[in-house]
Amino acid sequence: xxxxxxxxxxxxxxxxxxxxxxxxxxxxxxxxxxxxxxxxxxxxxxxxxxxxxxxxxxxxxxxxxxxxxxxxxxxxxxxxxxxxxxxxxxxxxxxxxxxxxxxxxxxxxxxxxxxxxxx
Numbered sequence: 001x002x003x004x005x006x007x008x009x010x011x012x013x014x015x016x017x018x019x020x021x022x023x024x025x026x027x028x029x030x031x032x033x034x035x036x037x038x039x040x041x042x043x044x045x046x047x048x049x050x051x052x053x054x055x056x057x058x059x060x061x062x063x064x065x066x067x068x069x070x071x072x073x074x075x076x077x078x079x080x081x082x083x084x085x086x087x088x089x090x091x092x093x094x095x096x097x098x099x100x101x102x103x104x105x106x107x108x109x110x111x112x113x114x115x116x117x118x119x
């Protein structure tokens with residue numbers, strides 16, 4: 001699926017791809033990929049592994065990660081599959097900041113660095 005959204009008065013293209021391996025979302029401005037997220041199906045388990053959420057440095061702080069995460073959560077709700085998220089701080093945010101970001105969007109902290117979203 002391919003459509004456009006307005007975020008902070010800017011137009012972005014959203015590309016969603018579903019397969020038997022999972023779900024991918026790409027957020028683009030013109031021909032530049034500015035953000036993405038990937039969910040992978042766990043074999044024989046009724047949940048999705050949150051592999052990655054990424055926003056290009058120059059586009060951070062504009063709410064794009066929240067917009068991407070809302071669409072990831074909508075996919076979880078649509079498929080009725082939990083999201084398993086092992087936090088791996090490697091960018092600007094530390095573990096506490098990442099945990100707050102995800103719990104602010106409805107994820108539940110199971111233990112330090114491990115969160116779930118349950119639709």
